[in-house]
Amino acid sequence: MRKEGVFEIVRTxxxxxxxxxxxxxxxxxxxxxxxxxxxxxFLGPVSSPRYFGNVIEAAIPLTFAGLAICVMFQxxxxxLGVTGSFFIGAVVAAAIAIKVPLPAGIHPxxxxxxxxxxxxxxxxIPAILKAKWNASxxxxxxxxxxxxxxxxxxxxxxxxxxxxxxxxxxLKFLPTATLPKIIPKTRIHLGxxxxxxxxxxxxxxxxRTKWGYALRTTGLNSSFAKYSGVNINSVIIYSQVIxxxxxxxxxxxxxxxxxxxxxxQAAPAYGFDGVIVAILARxxxxxxPLASFFLAYLRIGADxxxxxxxxxxxxxxxxxxxIILLIGAERFLAKxxxxxxxxxATESLEAKGGKQNESAI
Amino acid sequence: MKVLFDVIFSTAFGYAILRVTTPILFAAxxxxxxxxxxxTNIGLEGIMLSSALAGVIVSALTGSAWIGLLAAVIVGILIxxxxxxxxLNLKTDIILTxxxxxxxxxxxxxxVLYLVAHDKGISTSLxxxxxxxxxxxxxxxxxxxxxxxxGHNILTYFSLIAVLxxxxxxxxxxxxxxxxxxxxxxxxxxxxxxxxxxxxYIALGISGALAGFGGAYLxxxxxxxxxxxxxxxxxxxxxxxxxxGRGMPLGTFLTSLLFGFADALSNxxxxxxxxxxxxxxxxxxxxxLGLVIYATQExxxxxxxxxx
Numbered sequence: 234m235r236k237e238g239v240f241e242i243v244r245t246x247x248x249x250x251x252x253x254x255x256x257x258x259x260x261x262x263x264x265x266x267x268x269x270x271x272x273x274x275f276l277g278p279v280s281s282p283r284y285f286g287n288v289i290e291a292a293i294p295l296t297f298a299g300l301a302i303c304v305m306f307q308x309x310x311x312x313l314g315v316t317g318s319f320f321i322g323a324v325v326a327a328a329i330a331i332k333v334p335l336p337a338g339i340h341p342x343x344x345x346x347x348x349x350x351x352x353x354x355x356x357x358i359p360a361i362l363k364a365k366w367n368a369s370x371x372x373x374x375x376x377x378x379x380x381x382x383x384x385x386x387x388x389x390x391x392x393x394x395x396x397x398x399x400x401x402x403x404l405k406f407l408p409t410a411t412l413p414k415i416i417p418k419t420r421i422h423l424g425x426x427x428x429x430x431x432x433x434x435x436x437x438x439x440x441r442t443k444w445g446y447a448l449r450t451t452g453l454n455s456s457f458a459k460y461s462g463v464n465i466n467s468v469i470i471y472s473q474v475i476x477x478x479x480x481x482x483x484x485x486x487x488x489x490x491x492x493x494x495x496x497x498q499a500a501p502a503y504g505f506d507g508v509i510v511a512i513l514a515r516x517x518x519x520x521x522p523l524a525s526f527f528l529a530y531l532r533i534g535a536d537x538x539x540x541x542x543x544x545x546x547x548x549x550x551x552x553x554x555x556i557i558l559l560i561g562a563e564r565f566l567a568k569x570x571x572x573x574x575x576x577x578a579t580e581s582l583e584a585k586g587g588k589q590n591e592s593a594i
Numbered sequence: 595m596k597v598l599f600d601v602i603f604s605t606a607f608g609y610a611i612l613r614v615t616t617p618i619l620f621a622a623x624x625x626x627x628x629x630x631x632x633x634t635n636i637g638l639e640g641i642m643l644s645s646a647l648a649g650v651i652v653s654a655l656t657g658s659a660w661i662g663l664l665a666a667v668i669v670g671i672l673i674x675x676x677x678x679x680x681x682l683n684l685k686t687d688i689i690l691t692x693x694x695x696x697x698x699x700x701x702x703x704x705x706v707l708y709l710v711a712h713d714k715g716i717s718t719s720l721x722x723x724x725x726x727x728x729x730x731x732x733x734x735x736x737x738x739x740x741x742x743x744x745g746h747n748i749l750t751y752f753s754l755i756a757v758l759x760x761x762x763x764x765x766x767x768x769x770x771x772x773x774x775x776x777x778x779x780x781x782x783x784x785x786x787x788x789x790x791x792x793x794x795y796i797a798l799g800i801s802g803a804l805a806g807f808g809g810a811y812l813x814x815x816x817x818x819x820x821x822x823x824x825x826x827x828x829x830x831x832x833x834x835x836x837x838x839g840r841g842m843p844l845g846t847f848l849t850s851l852l853f854g855f856a857d858a859l860s861n862x863x864x865x866x867x868x869x870x871x872x873x874x875x876x877x878x879x880x881x882x883l884g885l886v887i888y889a890t891q892e893x894x895x896x897x898x899x900x901x902x
Contacts, residue, residue: 311689367889367892367893368888369837371636371833372881372885373882379827379875383871383878384875386871387872390869502700508693509697545704547701547702547705547714548701549701550697550701550704550705551702553694554695554697557686557690557693557697558691559686561686561690561691561694565684
């Protein structure tokens, strides 16, 4: 069992190496200055505290998105509505940050909690459609992303808009509402702790509660779960609602930590980012921050590279795709895995056989 | 309200419906073929996007829209087979495979566009070609119907012919029988000697080809350029159209038209004094409502069958 766990980690690392090798080849292939490009790509993020801060800042929302997807994927609910619930959570937080005066300390807390509730409410729609009428949560959550995006933009544009600003942005948040920065020279904010708290919460929920157990059992084998007395429909609903709450909290935290007014003109695609992170972390909440850090590092590296050289940052799109495809591939390195399983089985049999022989003597 | 009726009951609106339905219809037929073989192709969005770019680049290089179309379709087929390799040989979950394809396409097309056109947004610096429009003889002179049906891009007529072809493929050919058999019960199909994986490979290839046509239409008919993420969720809407079309070619055509209607309505209403956000929301809300209505009917049908 332990050897198989090690195998999974080694396999993930091999996939990452392969993906990086591919990135290396693409950069060398398209760039006129490949050495500079590769240097910026792989070492750029650690070249200054500010850049490294950017990595942590980018990893925070990815952690929320990854956790949300992780909860839903563990229940085998392919809900990609994180994009929409993240966005609408941020919009609602913006509304509270602008319109509702509250004392400092409580203000961001209220905004984030309400953002979470609204995010959960958004994901309740595909969840109830699936539970009641067996409508594909995949398709309905994808459609809902667009609905939430336009609804959010409407609220920003018609209710919260700063008409004196040159662009389509909201009014400034009240100073009490923003999350304080915690590390000088960077924009790393208090949301880092909220993210760490959510990691612990999600782990506790999935592995230490009855609900989490029912959720994981349903994901592994829904017929078995059903015959063991799990209410599948309630799992379908609460897994997606909790996913929505986590991503709504994520949207609100990101907004209040990084911005002083609402500036997004479209919903950032955190739903798909969350899938990458969750797949990298093998759906284990404890690995999510690591996976988020890795993805954020790649993205910031690519960004630094594209600003200094002729290679566009979108090169990482290819890496992300390959990572999902290969880590998801059951058969990738399957022969090797088979060998490990056989070997450990023979070893344990031999060990047992040895003991029996001893006792016989 | 009167303005609304004036908009809807005009031949221009009827023409617009067919125009915006075309890419959805191609993709929905693509979803249909793979779905009947038992594989959900959610990579349609990415395939359309890649094909749209391939069509623009190749037509600009060769100066021929037809060769551009060919390239778009070939790219579609190749991506379909690429998905098949991962999903069928390496056993990556088909949903994850589709997500990976979409991610790679949305960033990868920007990457390639930048290398080719030195622009990350739009391909207007390339001298790409568009597919010709066709005035239908006789039909174009019929009042009302003429202006609605005639004068479309040739790919729009292709999409209508494709409905018929997909019907013939699925119901009148040995391959179609195999596709349906594999989709209904892979084990049973396997037991009578049908290679399940081979049939699914073919189905995903056909699915990719159809989405390729849809992509080519977007960049070489609907508009005359490629722009980033120009598919705007049409690949996903197509999945919904296919689901509501009950896995039938004609049903899929009708539901695609319905979404085309919502899309056209959203385009026409943009001149009215309704907040743009709500107007843009229409196709997606319509899809969501359509899914709900479809799902409730399915459920009651199943319950009736159980009781009966």
